[in-house]
Amino acid sequence: MDVPGSVSLPLLAIGVFTLLLSVIFCCYMWKLKRDARAERGYKKIEFSPRKKDCRNATCPVCLDDFLKKEKIAVCSCHHVFHSRCLLEWLQRKNNCPLCKATVRKETSPSGVGVIPVETTGLILSVSGNRQPDN
Numbered sequence: 001m002d003v004p005g006s007v008s009l010p011l012l013a014i015g016v017f018t019l020l021l022s023v024i025f026c027c028y029m030w031k032l033k034r035d036a037r038a039e040r041g042y043k044k045i046e047f048s049p050r051k052k053d054c055r056n057a058t059c060p061v062c063l064d065d066f067l068k069k070e071k072i073a074v075c076s077c078h079h080v081f082h083s084r085c086l087l088e089w090l091q092r093k094n095n096c097p098l099c100k101a102t103v104r105k106e107t108s109p110s111g112v113g114v115i116p117v118e119t120t121g122l123i124l125s126v127s128g129n130r131q132p133d134n
Contacts, residue, residue, distance in 0.1 A: 041102075042103060045071075045072060046071060047068060047070045055079065059072075059081050059082045060081065061082070062085050066080075075101070076103070090103060
């Protein structure tokens with residue numbers, strides 16, 4: 001069954017265009033994910049006692065030992081914490097609990113802080129300059 005050239009050429013063009021848009025969208029999503037990881041200020045990994053990149057086997061915040069395959073957070077200063085412990089700490093202060101190095105970059109110059117909520121993927125905005133409604 002032969003398809004006439006007047007039909008097959010536009011179908012081919014639509015297919016190539018759709019493929020191109022898909023590739024562009026995937027690259028954009030990858031960039032967003034990479035930028036979000038950099039903005040978070042730490043990387044999340046699974047703990048393994050054999051890994052050489054962990055300085056300690058105990059979380060300095062809660063003093064509990066890391067369990068195998070547990071989610072841990074490694075700051076840019078290479079200190080290691082439970083993900084939940086570091087997230088709770090970062091909601092109060094923007095520095096490493098051990099060496100006081102800055103963990104997250106400043107989020108916005110307008111004075112409005114942005115706190116990522118990692119369990120739901122939502123972003124909450126907190127304003128310190130809110131005036132009461134009259």
